[in-house]
């Protein structure tokens with residue numbers, strides 16, 4: 001059994017009503033409940049944290065290391081394009097992670113095409129709205145049980 005943490009950055013608490021053309025109509029709670037059910041059915045434990053501030057996300061990464069989390073699925077949201085601090089936290093704890101985006105960031109504004117995480121991630125999944133998280137979870141479970 002692995003412990004998997006899903007970490008979501010700023011404004012993702014507004015999913016469902018926030019720019020639905022980009023991010024879809026499902027709420028974060030709906031997406032996370034589906035993920036939790038799937039992880040549980042596969043015999044894994046899944047926890048979920050959403051924070052709007054950078055420092056709280058860094059703290060959540062540190063806590064994950066203390067609690068023995070095996071894998072992280074992270075959507076750093078706007079911090080994807082700015083946060084050296086969050087990148088350094090993930091490097092420090094050495095927990096393998098998948099970077100996830102709901103929207104197709106490569107097809108959006110140029111500033112969104114810079115990620116401080118992609119080069120150190122296990123992999124990156126973008127553009128499938130809420131399903132991006134499920135694809136990331138399936139990829140992690142496939143790594144655990146090939």
Ligand code: DQA
Pocket residue numbers: 010011012075076077078079080100101102103104105112
């Ligand atoms: C996002 C893409 C980011 O550019 C944006 O700032 C977000 C959400 C996504 O999931 O598509 O908040 O990470």
